[in-house]
Amino acid sequence: MKNLLLKFEPLIWLLFGQGIMIGTLLLTGWVLILGIAAPLGWVAPLEFEHAHELAASFIGRVVLAALIALPLWKGAHHMRHVFIDMGGADRDSKVAPLLYLISLAGSVAAIVAVVRL
């Protein structure tokens, strides 16, 4: 398992790095409006028809897929290091695949979610 993880390390690092970069660029406005401003009534929540129209465009689908999938890889890789730092590297061969599988499942679901829009 360790060898397999090492083989995928460049890909994981690419997704992790993009998770920080693209994730942070996109999540700031996303969290601010959908998570805070709209629920508190500072702005009107997007109407379904308008939100669907924006999301179902080609650019909308690409942005939403990136917004869902990339933060998952950032999260998985950082949580892997939390487990290593707090509990040692012994369990890494079990923890790392589990976390990356969760990210992979979420990424596949993200693609399905934007395709069915």
Add this chain to the structure above:
Amino acid sequence: MARASHPHAMHPKKPGSTRTAAPQMPPKFPMAGRYRAYTLFDWTGLIYLILGFMALEIVWALGTGKAEWVALMERFQNPIYVIFHVLALVSVIFVGVRFFGFFPKSQPPRIGPVKPPPQPVILGGLYVAWIGISAVFSLILSGALFR
């Protein structure tokens, strides 16, 4: 306080010819001195994981229908969700400031024949992109743009 680190940390493959002290965790690990920012940066991974799956739930509801979308927007008004999102916004800003801070320093002196721009220019570009994308995205999501 110093404490024993993981027994296999830095364990040599073969016993050395000289005695070595048992490895110790750094005394300030995990939440004192410079380790605090390092540890918190790692723990933002949990927030990003949750945000990713919440974004999936939002897009899934959008693909399911109007009733699910309206129900989700109403659920987000729950104070627990709002408090989580405030924590998430703080986390995202913390990640951005920390990552964009060390991104210019991590650039190689040359990328093929090209020399990267000076560090302040890279840093400034990242902040302009961050603020610009966040502003445009906020305007779109609040219905002020592309209406």
